[in-house]
Amino acid sequence: MSTETPFDLKKTVNLPKTNFAQKANLAQGEPARLQKWEQLDLYHSICRARAGREKFILHDGPPYANADIHLGTAMNKVLKDFIVKSRTMMGFDAPYVPGYDCHGLPIEQHVEKALEKKGKKKSELSVETFRRICREHAENALKSQTRDFKRLGILGEWDDPYLTMSNHYEAETARMFARFVERGYVYKGARPVYWCIKDQTALAEAEVEYHQHTSPSVYVKFPLRSDPATIDPALAGRKVFVLIWTTTPWTLPANLGIAVHPDFEYSAFEYGDEVYIVASELVEAVVSKCDLGAAPSVVARFPGTKLDRLEAGHPWIDRPSLLMVGEHVTLGGEADAETELDVSEAQKKSPDSKAGTGCVHTAPGHGHDDFVIGKRYGLEIYCPVDNAGRFTPEIEHFAGMRVFDANDKIVDFMRERGVLLFSEKYDHRYPHCWRCKNPVIFRATPQWFIAMDGVEDSTSTHRPLREAALAEIQRVKWIPAWGVDRMSNMFKGRPDWCVSRQRVWGVPIPVFYCAKCTEAVADPAVINHVADLFERESGDAWYTHEASELLPPGYTCKGCGAAEWSKESDILDVWFDSGVSSIAVLESREELRWPADVYLEGGDQFRGWFNSSLMVGIAAHDRAPYDAVITHGWTLDAQGRAMHKSAGNAVEPEKVIKQSGAEIIRLWCASSNYFDDMRASDEILQRVTDGYRKLRNTARFALGNLHGFDPARDTVPEAEMEEIDRWALAELDRVLEKVWTAYSAYEFHNVYHALYNFSTVTLSARYFDIIKDRLYTFAPRNKARRSAQTALLRIADALARTLAPILVFTADEIWENLPDRVEPSVHIAEFPAITGVIDDSLVENWTALFVIRDEVLRALEEARVAKRIGSSLDAKVTVEASGKIFELLQRYQNDLRYIFIVSAVSLVEVPGQVIFKTGSVRVSVDTAEGEKCERCWNYSTRVGESERYSTVCERCIAALAEIENAS
Numbered sequence: 010m011s012t013e014t015p016f017d018l019k020k021t022v023n024l025p026k027t028n029f030a031q032k033a034n035l036a037q038g039e040p041a042r043l044q045k046w047e048q049l050d051l052y053h054s055i056c057r058a059r060a061g062r063e064k065f066i067l068h069d070g071p072p073y074a075n076a077d078i079h080l081g082t083a084m085n086k087v088l089k090d091f092i093v094k095s096r097t098m099m100g101f102d103a104p105y106v107p108g109y110d111c112h113g114l115p116i117e118q119h120v121e122k123a124l125e126k127k128g129k130k131k132s133e134l135s136v137e138t139f140r141r142i143c144r145e146h147a148e149n150a151l152k153s154q155t156r157d158f159k160r161l162g163i164l165g166e167w168d169d170p171y172l173t174m175s176n177h178y179e180a181e182t183a184r185m186f187a188r189f190v191e192r193g194y195v196y197k198g199a200r201p202v203y204w205c206i207k208d209q210t211a212l213a214e215a216e217v218e219y220h221q222h223t224s225p226s227v228y229v230k231f232p233l234r235s236d237p238a239t240i241d242p243a244l245a246g247r248k249v250f251v252l253i254w255t256t257t258p259w260t261l262p263a264n265l266g267i268a269v270h271p272d273f274e275y276s277a278f279e280y281g282d283e284v285y286i287v288a289s290e291l292v293e294a295v296v297s298k299c300d301l302g303a304a305p306s307v308v309a310r311f312p313g314t315k316l317d318r319l320e321a322g323h324p325w326i327d328r329p330s331l332l333m334v335g336e337h338v339t340l341g342g343e344a345d346a347e348t349e350l351d352v353s354e355a356q357k358k359s360p361d362s363k364a365g366t367g368c369v370h371t372a373p374g375h376g377h378d379d380f381v382i383g384k385r386y387g388l389e390i391y392c393p394v395d396n397a398g399r400f401t402p403e404i405e406h407f408a409g410m411r412v413f414d415a416n417d418k419i420v421d422f423m424r425e426r427g428v429l430l431f432s433e434k435y436d437h438r439y440p441h442c443w444r445c446k447n448p449v450i451f452r453a454t455p456q457w458f459i460a461m462d463g464v465e466d467s468t469s470t471h472r473p474l475r476e477a478a479l480a481e482i483q484r485v486k487w488i489p490a491w492g493v494d495r496m497s498n499m500f501k502g503r504p505d506w507c508v509s510r511q512r513v514w515g516v517p518i519p520v521f522y523c524a525k526c527t528e529a530v531a532d533p534a535v536i537n538h539v540a541d542l543f544e545r546e547s548g549d550a551w552y553t554h555e556a557s558e559l560l561p562p563g564y565t566c567k568g569c570g571a572a573e574w575s576k577e578s579d580i581l582d583v584w585f586d587s588g589v590s591s592i593a594v595l596e597s598r599e600e601l602r603w604p605a606d607v608y609l610e611g612g613d614q615f616r617g618w619f620n621s622s623l624m625v626g627i628a629a630h631d632r633a634p635y636d637a638v639i640t641h642g643w644t645l646d647a648q649g650r651a652m653h654k655s656a657g658n659a660v661e662p663e664k665v666i667k668q669s670g671a672e673i674i675r676l677w678c679a680s681s682n683y684f685d686d687m688r689a690s691d692e693i694l695q696r697v698t699d700g701y702r703k704l705r706n707t708a709r710f711a712l713g714n715l716h717g718f719d720p721a722r723d724t725v726p727e728a729e730m731e732e733i734d735r736w737a738l739a740e741l742d743r744v745l746e747k748v749w750t751a752y753s754a755y756e757f758h759n760v761y762h763a764l765y766n767f768s769t770v771t772l773s774a775r776y777f778d779i780i781k782d783r784l785y786t787f788a789p790r791n792k793a794r795r796s797a798q799t800a801l802l803r804i805a806d807a808l809a810r811t812l813a814p815i816l817v818f819t820a821d822e823i824w825e826n827l828p829d830r831v832e833p834s835v836h837i838a839e840f841p842a843i844t845g846v847i848d849d850s851l852v853e854n855w856t857a858l859f860v861i862r863d864e865v866l867r868a869l870e871e872a873r874v875a876k877r878i879g880s881s882l883d884a885k886v887t888v889e890a891s892g893k894i895f896e897l898l899q900r901y902q903n904d905l906r907y908i909f910i911v912s913a914v915s916l917v918e919v920p921g922q923v924i925f926k927t928g929s930v931r932v933s934v935d936t937a938e939g940e941k942c943e944r945c946w947n948y949s950t951r952v953g954e955s956e957r958y959s960t961v962c963e964r965c966i967a968a969l970a971e972i973e974n975a976s
């Protein structure tokens with residue numbers, strides 16, 4: 010032994026040392042790391058590292074390039090990032106090409122308003138100029154969104170996202186329209202669609218929202234023109250009326266018929282010298298509502314079929330109203346006008362189940378059911394209302410009046426004429442325009458449609474869209490599973506898809522009309538010819554070129570041979586645009602492939618993007634463009650209310666990022682089950698931050714104790730490791746299995762909970778606590794210490810890799826502080842391998858030991874509270890046990906003082922099988938014998954044995970000798 014000056018004891022203790030700071034300082038650290046990634050060209054580095062591997066494609070649903078991102082947008086993108094990153098770390102080549110939805114009404118409105126502020130009008134500008142301003146607006150918005158998404162740590166092809174307004178995309182959209190035409194799915198017709206009279210355009214099903222609205226509810230008499238005796242002889246010679254009920258009196262001028270149910274029984278009852286027909290079940294309700302005296306006297310009862318094809322007269326216009334039978338007629342609520350596609354919406358409807366007469370006023374130009382039955386009975390699709398919602402000149406008394414203003418006037422008018430039985434105010438859910446929030450109407454206008462059930466007289470041999478879609482929906486995996494029903498119901502109920510819009514900021518419908526015979530030319534070859542021009546010049550070409558320049562040279566009308574043309578002025582529905590993305594992006598980009606493995610969006614996309622994408626997939630390849638569809642919930646406040654800036658309950662991502670870092674938003678996304686609605690508030694985010702700190706501290710402990718560890722030199726082979734270190738690795742394996750399974754199933758909350766519990770319970774409260782003594786007091790390169798470090802390296806490495814998809818910044822920071830990393834970023838690495846050699850008996854033994862440990866810790870805590878000991882190292886514990894438990898403890902006799910973190914343990918065997926009151930063992934706590942070692946703080950009776958180190962114990966003397974020899 011050397012005789013040099015003794016060591017400064019404090020310096021011989023291996024205290025943790027790492028650059029991985031305790032305080033995260035995310036708000037500053039994250040931007041710096043983003044810059045580093047930028048320099049590394051991290052996204053493309055990952056792509057290169059995965060080149061040639063099996064592909065996994067998540068296809069991004071494009072957010073609308075109009076506004077700043079909110080918490081819901083952030084969550085949507087972060088969840089996608091979890092998927093892409095976890096699949097990448099599973100070894101897949103998982104490229105991510107984000108996209109933006111750039112066309113459409115909201116941008117047009119925004120630009121119009123901005124023009125108005127400058128005192129200009131849209132009509133003063135050329136279409137090209139207006140489109141250019143729209144394009145600039147979208148470009149600015151998407152630039153700012155891109156900046157925000159990147160700030161959230163989302164990796165992807167941000168330099169070259171897909172834009173629905175790019176030349177290629179616009180060309181592909183036009184080509185896809187040609188494809189629908191080619192397959193015989195497209196027709197032009199007048200069919201009622203949602204119509205906003207403020208914005209003067211048709212609206213898609215996904216563009217209306219339901220709000221409470223007050224309408225006049227009216228009961229109106231329609232005189233029967235046919236001989237009533239044909240219904241029942243008892244009615245011969247009577248003045249008979251059919252009673253209808255409606256909440257849209259403004260549609261009465263367009264009435265052409267009345268629908269009854271073929272299976273309902275109807276009654277004719279007397280009131281004064283008149284006889285009224287209503288459904289038998291509703292007689293009492295109608296009599297009481299319209300105050301028609303006490304007991305009604307029923308003259309005749311008959312099935313609805315008796316009324317079929319009889320004729321009533323319009324209450325004030327000299328025109329017949331045809332009686333028809335239809336299954337859509339109900340005995341309560343509204344069966345007219347508004348079709349509702351969303352099941353949940355339909356359930357909210359009809360607050361007054363006994364409203365109505367069972368005889369439904371039918372205006373084929375103003376309602377979906379009305380249209381369907383009107384078509385069947387050969388009625389005209391009559392719509393005397395113009396784009397601005399005003400009655401056309403042919404409507405006497407009300408011409409030029411807006412329909413909602415006309416409502417009350419029509420009620421008064423009918424009252425004066427004596428055709429109104431009753432009217433009242435009626436609150437119900439009514440469709441409103443999602444943009445301007447005004448109530449919408451149903452209105453038939455000439456529009457381009459995609460047929461769901463095949464086009465009349467078509468020679469197409471392709472399966473009708475509805476049928477094909479319903480079959481594909483069954484094949485797709487829906488997560489959560491209720492998606493299959495939601496989507497099926499959506500498709501069972503949806504009317505033909507109206508794809509034309511009376512707007513300019515979008516992809517023009519490349520159809521021509523013959524100037525002579527007005528024949529519409531929707532020819533796939535011609536459309537593709539125009540699409541090629543879009544590819545070179547964008548959709549603007551439609552407006553900057555004459556028809557003759559757009560058509561193939563020498564093109565003449567097949568109907569009349571003329572060569573003069575006008576251009577269609579409508580553009581395509583933006584949902585058509587975004588629906589095309591799988592073709593325009595997945596099929597067009599080399600690094601991607603069609604179909605996608607997965608789509609992930611909010612539940613509103615069942616009638617939006619999931620829906621239009623499916624139809625495009627079928628038209629293109631007879632197949633859904635996705636194999637799996639994941640739906641996430643809404644972001645709500647702590648009380649479960651929707652977030653609104655105006656309500657002051659909105660959690661703004663920008664603010665959270667500035668205060669706490671993007672990592673906290675990411676961890677929040679992983680902290681609860683996103684299949685349900687996700688709640689956020691300052692308090693909830695504070696809890697997430699606490700969770701973050703615990704994960705961070707766990708990683709920091711491991712990193713700090715790896716200081717000086719050289720894996721190549723110091724790693725201990727698993728077979729030679731200390732048993733508890735092997736146990737920790739077995740537990741790690743079990744967690745890795747859980748994490749892998751949860752990532753595979755997109756259950757990120759299960760990833761978080763598995764890693765959180767592993768960090769706080771298995772590691773911090775147990776493993777780390779026990780190995781501290783060995784790490785701190787043993788000679789730095791002692792094999793037992795290296796054994797613990799070998800385990801710590803595996804653990805820290807696994808934490809970095811498994812946390813990487815969620816905590817993108819922190820995991821990379823852990824990675825940077827690990828010894829001996831090959832990849833410059835954790836995001837290029839893969840998930841850790843599961844060794845698969847979990848020693849079950851090992852895990853079993855240690856599970857039992859930890860149960861006993863909990864009992865010992867309880868006893869120590871009691872002694873501490875009673876002030877009999879200070880720290881647990883002041884104590885010596887006596888453990889009494891019997892049978893198997895005693896045998897187990899005896900096996901680990903030498904380790905027990907370290908497991909319990911006390912200075913000494915004495916083990917006493919109790920004969921026979923004893924169950925103690927407190928548990929499997931009886932624990933008594935005494936003060937430890939001997940003196941406290943200055944170096945390791947354990948008590949020992951052998952402190953003072955060394956002359957050079959008179960204040961340390963025999964273990965420390967050995968450690969110091971080892972250190973001396975090594976130096």
Ligand SMILES: [Zn+2]
Nearest residue numbers: 205208442445
């Ligand atoms: Zn509107």
Ligand SMILES: [Zn+2]
Nearest residue numbers: 523526566569
């Ligand atoms: Zn012609």
Ligand SMILES: [Zn+2]
Nearest residue numbers: 942945962965
């Ligand atoms: Zn000691």
